[in-house]
Amino acid sequence: MLLGKKSMTESAPIFVRIFKAESELEVWKKREDGHFHHFKTYPICHWSGGLGPKLRQGDKQSPEGFYKVPRWQMNPNSKFHLSFNLGYPNAYDKARGRTGNFLMVHGKCKSAGCYAMTDAVIEEIYALAREAFDGGQKAFHVHAFPFRMTAANMARYQGNRNEKFWRTLKEAYDYFEVTRRVPNIEVCRRRYHVNVEWSGRKLNGGGACPRFAKGEVVPFTPAVGIASAPQPVNASAATAATAATAATAATAAKIVAPMPQPVTTAAPEPTGTRYYSKSAARLQPSREATRAPRPEPLLRGSVTSRARPSADPIGDLIRQ
Helix, strand or coil, X not given: CHHHHCCCCCXXXXXXXXXXXXCEEEEEEECCCCCEEEEEEEECCEECCECCCCCCCXXXXXXXXXXXXXXXXXXXXXXXXCEEXXXXXXXXXHHCCCXXXXXXXXXCCCCCCCXXXXXXXXXXXXXXXXXXXXXXXXXXXXXXXXXXXXXXXXXXXXXXXXXXXXXXXXXXXXXXXXXXXXXCEEEECCEEEECEXXXXXXXXXXXXXXXXXXXXXXXXXXXXXXXXXXXXXXXXXXXXXXXXXXXXXXXXCCCCCCCCCXXXXXXXXXXXXXXXXXXXXXXXXXXXXXXXXXXXXXECCCCCCCCCCCCXXXXXXXXX
16 A cells, blocks of 8 residues: 555645656655655646746646645546646736636646646546545645756756746745745745745735745755655666755755856757656657556546545545
């Protein structure tokens, strides 16, 4: 039982991270220590557009940014098998005049602005979200990134027209990497403000900002012998993981690292029209078949009986 092996419970809160260029969706679950720990990484079957945020209705661009999914945005009766609405446009998108709606994570492996999974994968993710809601979580956060926001990737895309926006996304990426907690994010003056403390009235995304207090950054120290992050699968990945650990320690003192020097060559940006695989040198289109591999099943029962909700939703999840 995967949850048991990772010292997690079915009802624990979840957190989702999406990485476009790598075509990956991560699910993290909170443990009793109050920190999120990596549960599983799923392949994204299809996403549309290119790297960069969604700007307008009809641009067929998958969104980037910080979103929140309450229970009412879950749809068990979706024509795309199962789905949940990301909540685009959020306060930031609205403040910048961005248009569009019904941007989802769903099944059926086809997309026109959404993040599409295989049916088997969306069943697992949907079940994890359902159990978290049943356990008391009011809404789960989804952070959608253009790529894993390492120093090397930021250097690779330096000069991109979205660089300023991505720097702000990196603040949240770095904060989570260091603390394993989801930062509080507010929107005012048409921008995201990451890791700020505010308990006053709801802010106007396009209005003036109050005087924020900056949140404390407390580095996470995992318990000995318990993995809390995706593990490297080969020697090059292990080397990268070691370097990332060292970078994380340096980042704890200052969450936003300075931009590195520009590189002399730039690889072409990926688009969401095909699968993408990761290599040590660059991201490039994969020649794999047009369906993602079916993951190891999480459920014994099925969550696809949409007309009649399960009488025992917790029992549906991970039993052997």
